[in-house]
Every structure is written in C-alpha cells, then in structure tokens.
Amino acid sequence: MSANTYQLTAKEKRFIGWHFIFAVAALAIGSLFGPFQAMEHAGWNFYDKFLNHFFHSYYEGLTLHGVLNALIWTTFFITGFLTFTMIYGLKRPLRYPKLNALGWWMMVVGLVTAAVPILRNQASVLYTFYPPMKAHPAFYIGVTLVVVGSWIEGYGFYLTYYQWRKENPNTRTPLISFMALITMVMWQIATLGAAAELLVDLIPWSLGLRAGLDPQLDRTYFWWTGHPLVYFWLLPAYMSWYAFLPRQAGGKLFSDSLARFSFWLFLLLSVPVGFHHQYVDPGVPEGWKMVHSLLTYSVFFPSMITAFTVVASLENAGRNRGGKGLLGWLAKLPWNDPSVLAQLLAGILFFFGGIGGLVNASYNINLVTHNTAWVPGHFHLTVGTGVTLTFMGILYWMVPYLTKRPLWCKKCAVVQVWLWFIGMIIFSNAMHVVGLLGAPRRTPLGAAPYIPEEWAGHLLRVGIGGVILLFAVYLFVAVMIGSVLTKKKLSEEPEPPVADSLLDPQTTPRWLDRWVPWLVGAAILLIIAYGPQLVYQISTAQFTSPPFDQIFGG
Amino acid sequence: MSNEQRPENENEQFEHPKGTAIIMAIFLLLIIILWGSVYLIMLSRGVTFYG
Amino acid sequence: MANQRESMHIDPYERTWILVSILMLIVFFGAITVAGLSFGVRVPDPVARVNPNKLEESITFAEPGLKEVAPKRYEAYIVAQTWTFNPAEITVPAGSIVKFYVTSRDVQHGFKLQNTNVNMQIVPGQVSSLMVKFDEPGEYDFICTEYCGIAHATMYGKVIVTP
Numbered sequence: 001m002s003a004n005t006y007q008l009t010a011k012e013k014r015f016i017g018w019h020f021i022f023a024v025a026a027l028a029i030g031s032l033f034g035p036f037q038a039m040e041h042a043g044w045n046f047y048d049k050f051l052n053h054f055f056h057s058y059y060e061g062l063t064l065h066g067v068l069n070a071l072i073w074t075t076f077f078i079t080g081f082l083t084f085t086m087i088y089g090l091k092r093p094l095r096y097p098k099l100n101a102l103g104w105w106m107m108v109v110g111l112v113t114a115a116v117p118i119l120r121n122q123a124s125v126l127y128t129f130y131p132p133m134k135a136h137p138a139f140y141i142g143v144t145l146v147v148v149g150s151w152i153e154g155y156g157f158y159l160t161y162y163q164w165r166k167e168n169p170n171t172r173t174p175l176i177s178f179m180a181l182i183t184m185v186m187w188q189i190a191t192l193g194a195a196a197e198l199l200v201d202l203i204p205w206s207l208g209l210r211a212g213l214d215p216q217l218d219r220t221y222f223w224w225t226g227h228p229l230v231y232f233w234l235l236p237a238y239m240s241w242y243a244f245l246p247r248q249a250g251g252k253l254f255s256d257s258l259a260r261f262s263f264w265l266f267l268l269l270s271v272p273v274g275f276h277h278q279y280v281d282p283g284v285p286e287g288w289k290m291v292h293s294l295l296t297y298s299v300f301f302p303s304m305i306t307a308f309t310v311v312a313s314l315e316n317a318g319r320n321r322g323g324k325g326l327l328g329w330l331a332k333l334p335w336n337d338p339s340v341l342a343q344l345l346a347g348i349l350f351f352f353g354g355i356g357g358l359v360n361a362s363y364n365i366n367l368v369t370h371n372t373a374w375v376p377g378h379f380h381l382t383v384g385t386g387v388t389l390t391f392m393g394i395l396y397w398m399v400p401y402l403t404k405r406p407l408w409c410k411k412c413a414v415v416q417v418w419l420w421f422i423g424m425i426i427f428s429n430a431m432h433v434v435g436l437l438g439a440p441r442r443t444p445l446g447a448a449p450y451i452p453e454e455w456a457g458h459l460l461r462v463g464i465g466g467v468i469l470l471f472a473v474y475l476f477v478a479v480m481i482g483s484v485l486t487k488k489k490l491s492e493e494p495e496p497p498v499a500d501s502l503l504d505p506q507t508t509p510r511w512l513d514r515w516v517p518w519l520v521g522a523a524i525l526l527i528i529a530y531g532p533q534l535v536y537q538i539s540t541a542q543f544t545s546p547p548f549d550q551i552f553g554g
Numbered sequence: 555m556s557n558e559q560r561p562e563n564e565n566e567q568f569e570h571p572k573g574t575a576i577i578m579a580i581f582l583l584l585i586i587i588l589w590g591s592v593y594l595i596m597l598s599r600g601v602t603f604y605g
Numbered sequence: 606m607a608n609q610r611e612s613m614h615i616d617p618y619e620r621t622w623i624l625v626s627i628l629m630l631i632v633f634f635g636a637i638t639v640a641g642l643s644f645g646v647r648v649p650d651p652v653a654r655v656n657p658n659k660l661e662e663s664i665t666f667a668e669p670g671l672k673e674v675a676p677k678r679y680e681a682y683i684v685a686q687t688w689t690f691n692p693a694e695i696t697v698p699a700g701s702i703v704k705f706y707v708t709s710r711d712v713q714h715g716f717k718l719q720n721t722n723v724n725m726q727i728v729p730g731q732v733s734s735l736m737v738k739f740d741e742p743g744e745y746d747f748i749c750t751e752y753c754g755i756a757h758a759t760m761y762g763k764v765i766v767t768p
Contacts, residue, residue, distance in 0.1 A: 133712050216728045257613045279648050282731035286650045297630050304626040308619050312571035327573050355585050359592045363637045364646045367722040368596050371715050371750035438719045440750040447758040450746045509611045544656050545729050548712050551687050551754030575618045599722040601645040602735040604702050
C-alpha cells in the first residue's frame with residue numbers, strides 16, 4: 001500500500017469540489033447542443049421548431065457547445081484536478097490559498113461575462129472566434145479572464161512547489177505533482193498566442209479602439225495556442241492513465257522515467273506545431289508548413305511511449321490478478337469498476353483518435369480533411385472521449401473521496417460509460433466517413449443545397465449517435481447529482497488510487513527532474529519554429545479588416 | 555521483435571510485456587492501414603500544381 | 606540517498622516499439638514529401654495581398670471571372686462574400702487546367718472543390734490559389750467550408766465541365 005495518506009482539509013476539498021461542480025454543470029448544458037446539432041444533420045431540426053424560443057440559431061448552440069464543453073468543462077475540471085494532485089502529491093497545503101482562490105473567482109467572473117453575450121446571440125463566433133467576425137467585447141473579456149484566472153491558479157502551484165523544493169532539496173518530485181506542474185507550465189506558454197490575439201487585437205478592435213485587423217495574423221496567434229490547448233486537455237487524462245489507473249487496475253506504473261520523459265517531450269513539442277492547423281491558409285509559406293508538419297510528427301512520439309507504457313502497466317495489473325497467456329490478463333482487469341471501465345474505453349477510442357490526428361498532421365493529406373466533418377469526428381474521439389470519458393472516470397472515484405459518500409447507482413455509471421462508447425463509435429465513424437465524402441464541418445447540413453444522396457445514410461448515423469450520447473451524458477450528470485445528494489455515508493474516507501512505480505522513482509535520472517534545461521529547449525524550439533514567421537507576419541500585417549457583426553441573424 | 559527470454563541483470567520482478575507488444579503491433583497495423591487509405595484518397599483526388 | 610545507478614530502465618520491448626514507430630513515421634513523412642514535391646499535391650503558398658475593402662480597384666478582382674490564358678488553360682478569379690461566390694458558376698471543356706485565385710470581401714470563408722484536392726482557407730486581405738485538371742466532364746460543386754454567418758450553409762458554386 002502506498003504510504004501516501006495525506007489528509008486534505010475540508011476547506012481544500014470544498015475548493016477543489018467547486019471546480020468539479022462548475023465543470024459538470026458546463027458539460028450538462030453544453031452537451032445539450034451537441035446532440036441537437038447531430039440530430040439536425042439527420043434531418044430532425046429542433047432549432048427551428050422547439051429551441052428557437054430560447055436559442056436564436058444553430059450557431060448560437062454550436063458556440064455554447066464549443067465554449068462550455070471544450071473550454072469551460074475542461075479548464076474547470078483540470079484546474080480542480082491539478083489543485084488536488086499538487087496538494088496530495090506534495091503532501092502539503094497550497095502556499096497561498098488566497099492566490100488560488102483569486103484565480104478561481106477570476107475564472108467564474110470570466111465565465112459569466114462570456115456567457116451573457118453568447119446567450120443573447122451576440123457572440124455566435126464559435127470557440128475559435130475567427131476575426132473579422134466580431135462578438136460582443138464581453139465575450140472576449142470573459143474568455144481572457146478565464147485564461148488569466150487559470151494562470152493565477154498556476155502561479156499558486158509554482159509557489160507551492162518552490163517551497164516544497166526548498167524543504168526537500170534532493171527528493172524526486174512526486175509524479176502526480178510533477179505532471180501537474182508540466183501541464184500548467186505548458187498551458188501558460190501555450191496561451192501566450194491567444195492572449196496576444198485577445199489583448200492586442202480582439203478586445204480593442206471590438207471596443208472600437210482599432211479600426212481594422214489582419215485576420216491571417218490573428219489565425220497565427222490563435223493556432224499558437226490552438227494545438228497545445230488540446231495537450232492541456234490531454235495531459236491530465238495521461239496523468240490519470242499513468243499515475244492512477246495502474247493502481248485502480250491492480251498493478252504498478254510500468255516505467256516512471258518514461259512517464260516523466262514523455263511529459264517533458266510534450267512541454268517541448270506541443271507549442272511549435274501550430275501551422276498544422278493552417279496548412280491551407282494563404283498567408284503561411286509551404287516551407288514553414290512542412291517544418292511544423294515534421295515537428296507535429298515528433299510530438300506523436302511521446303504519445304507512442306504513453307500507449308506502450310500504459311498498456312504495459314495494465315498488463316502488469318492483469319497478471320497480478322491472475323491473467324495468464326499473452327492476452328489473458330485483459331479479461332482479468334476490473335471492467336465492472338466504472339472508473340476503470342471509463343478510462344479503458346476512453347483509451348480504446350483514443351487509439352483511433354490518435355491515428356486521425358496523424359492523418360491531420362500529414363501536410364498535404366490535410367487537403368482532404370481540412371474543415372470537413374472528419375475533423376469533429378476526430379476530436380470527439382480525442383477530447384470528446386479520450387479526455388472527457390477519462391475525466392468522468394476520475395470523478396467516479398474523486399466524488400466519493402471528496403464527499404465521503406458512496407457513488408450513487410454504480411450500475412448506472414457502468415451503463416453510462418458503455419452508452420458513451422457505443423454512441424461515440426456510431427457518431428464519430430459517421431462523421432469521419434461523411435467528411436471524407438466532402439461534407440463540411442460547422443454547417444447545418446439540413447439547410448445546405450449541395451447534399452448528395454450518398455451522404456444521407458451517414459448523416460442518419462450521426463443523428464443516432466447523437467441521441468445515444470444525449471442519454472449517456474445525462475445519465476452521467478444524474479450519477480454525479482445522486483452521489484452528492486445521497487444520504488448514505490462511507491465509514492471511512494476512500495484513499496485516492498495513486499499508483500506506485502515498478503522501479504523506485506528515486507532511481508529516475510536526475511536530468512528528468514531539472515526544469516531549466518527543458519524550459520530553455522522549449523524556448524529555442526519556439527524561436528526556431530515561430531520566430532521568423534511571426535516577425536514577417538507582424539511586420540507585413542495589413543490591418544484592413546473592419547468588424548462584421550450583422551451576420552448572425554435574428 | 556525479440557521473443558526469446560533474455561537474462562535481465564537488474565532485479566526484474568516483471569518479465570517482458572509480451573501482451574503489450576502484441577497490442578502495439580495491432581495498433582501499428584491499424585495506423586498503417588487507416589493512414590494509408592486516406593493517403594491513397596489524397597492521391598486519387600489529383601494534383602494541385604501544374605508547372 | 607540510495608546510490609542505485611540512475612538509468613531510464615527502458616524495457617527491450619519498449620525500445621523496439623520506439624524504434625519501429627520512429628521508422629514508420631519516417632516512411633510516412635517521406636510519402637507526403639514525395640506526394641508534394643514530385644507528384645505535385647501542393648498546399649497553398651502566399652500569392653498576393655489585396656485590400657478587402659477595395660477589391661474593385663485591384664486589377665485581378667475588379668471583374669472576377671474566368672480568363673483563358675492558353676488553350677485549355679484558365680485562371681478563375683473568384684470573390685467570396687457573405688453568402689455567395691462571385692462568379693458562382695464557371696464552365697470549362699474537359700481536359701482543361703484551371704488555376705483558382707480566391708479572396709474574400711468580408712469575413713473568412715472556405716473554398717473546397719468537391720472530389721478534388723482544392724481545399725483552401727479564404728482570408729480577407731490574402732489570395733488563395735491552387736490548380737486542378739478537369740479530366741471528366743460533369744459538375745463539380747465548390748462549397749464554403751468556414752463558418753461565415755447565418756447563411757453559411759447556402760454558400761456554394763459549381764464548375765461545369767463540358768465534354
């Protein structure tokens with residue numbers, strides 16, 4: 001048994017718990033619109049008949065779905081989970097809890113500030129908010145506050161770690177805190193792009209302080225952040241697969257050193273790759289697109305290490321539980337435990353999400369998939385399942401731990417996970433196929449005049465998958481609410497399942513625990529990959545695009 | 555893929571993850587098949603540059 | 606602290622996996638490079654800058670349309686705007702090569718010529734350009750693939766290829 005029995009205070013648990021409450025609430029609202037978009041694709045358009053009393057258009061729903069699921073559910077869950085792993089890993093309270101609370105309240109104020117214009121159809125610009133489409137300034141200010149708020153919580157982590165390091169000069173940083181720190185450092189490097197776009201361009205421009213913008217430059221700013229944004233979502237899920245799932249499955253982490261090494265590689269390689277979202281942009285030279293394609297291939301490598309290491313840890317667990325033969329251990333894994341089941345099924349679909357990602361990264365292959373339905377098909381496997389289903393799996397043990405109450409209706413949780421898995425296979429496969437046939441993304445295809453007959457069957461499957469996912473997400477929300485409100489109490493506080501490593505972490509090479517060389521490496525890579533083009537695009541920028549905000553309908 | 559049992563000098567309490575190797579081989583095959591099929595779709599859609 | 610030798614402890618199987626996956630990535634990268642450089646499946650490259658507010662003053666986009674520059678070689682100048690392409694229809698004989706020059710008058714749009722590799726982001730202030738060879742007669746839709754407002758779904762045009 002791990003000797004890590006540090007007790008969080010009630011105050012700390014409440015602080016972390018509120019992150020998860022906001023996260024699940026955002027998911028519950030945001031996930032209402034995903035299925036309605038999917039059903040619209042199948043021809044069952046509720047936006048015209050039923051929803052239009054509350055929501056003005058398909059695109060207001062799409063913005064809510066994107067912002068609430070991809071930005072709010074993720075950011076609030078992650079900052080809460082990282083706060084837990086910092087405290088529990090370092091076995092000490094936050095250095096300045098008030099600082100973290102300030103960050104939290106900034107995120108809450110930002111969320112409300114951005115939500116108001118969205119709900120009034122004044123910000124139907126989707127979560128990528130490409131200028132020269134213009135949203136209400138409150139939308140941009142709100143998003144900025146959420147990002148800066150998460151930074152401040154990050155500063156709280158750094159100050160806590162700094163204090164811990166002074167008190168433990170030559171102990172390896174506990175894995176779950178190490179991973180939390182890398183995730184936050186990578187996030188703060190990543191959001192520099194979007195911060196520049198918001199603070200320098202979008203906020204002044206939407207307030208009328210600047211007449212025009214250069215949309216190509218703003219795309220470059222956004223996609224500096226856009227790709228590492230997905231690693232900000234992914235790394236906490238990897239944290240659970242590396243540092244919790246092995247223990248939950250009955251085994252140990254296969255390799256502590258490779259786990260740390262893969263996270264360092266993500267810190268290095270997750271940002272200087274943004275042009276793979278701009279392969280078909282007119283303003284970025286072919287050569288630089290090829291450079292970023294090569295760098296994106298290299299960031300596939302830490303994921304390959306993670307795949308092997310996590311599956312090997314599960315094999316260790318399966319054999320500990322009596323699994324025999326080459327693959328007999330698979331059957332011995334605790335598939336009936338909702339937390340483990342969610343993460344195993346998330347991993348299976350994430351395999352296919354990874355393959356789709358390699359396709360998208362492949363330079364001219366992107367000519368086939370860019371802005372088609374293939375892309376949402378892809379990211380519903382990665383952030384939609386690999387990350388979201390894993391986060392649900394984490395909550396299945398975290399909520400009982402925080403509330404000292406048993407999970408309400410474990411069977412419903414198991415059913416929910418299978419529903420998500422099956423619904424997502426139907427939905428995502430149909431989106432991949434209809435995307436390859438040429439269907440665009442972010443488009444209410446019911447209203448499009450260019451729909452050939454051969455898309456119909458796939459669009460129907462998109463709708464069916466959406467309906468199944470609708471049940472799955474609300475079953476999850478029900479289990480969450482039930483688990484918080486249940487009267488039953490657990491006799492003693494469940495212990496967070498932090499995994500041990502097969503080999504003593506102290507024998508992990510020291511260079512895997514030193515920050516400066518890696519940060520310098522990351523800076524150099526960024527200067528190489530983005531320096532010349534940023535200088536060129538900024539120096540030749542033509543700020544000619546005025547705002548367009550009369551194009552969002554009623 | 556080395557499949558014979560090689561002596562390990564460290565205190566190896568865990569023999570090599572053979573099952574993982576199988577799963578990763580399957581994963582590799584899937585990558586090649588699926589990536590390859592989209593690559594062929596790209597080629598089938600023609601050239602975008604004529605000298 | 607324990608003086609155990611510090612090492613990465615990489616299992617031989619994992620080392621094999623790492624090498625094999627690196628090899629695969631190298632082969633894949635070679636394949637896309639060959640497709641790009643020798644086959645000619647290229648991605649858009651910067652062409653020109655325009656002022657989206659004064660397209661009528663630009664020599665090329667003042668009158669958008671089709672121009673024959675040589676037998677069966679055309680240049681198509683198209684302006685994308687909320688929510689139409691101008692021109693929305695062009696006609697060329699089978700076997701002709703068309704070089705598209707597309708820009709936007711207002712917000713960002715997309716230009717995807719179905720069943721071809723012409724798939725470009727259209728950014729105001731920039732000109733996006735790719736080429737295509739129409740071997741088979743028929744109709745090829747080109748659709749807007751970037752959200753551009755309430756009627757984005759209705760924005761499309763077509764190339765009619767006569768035998």
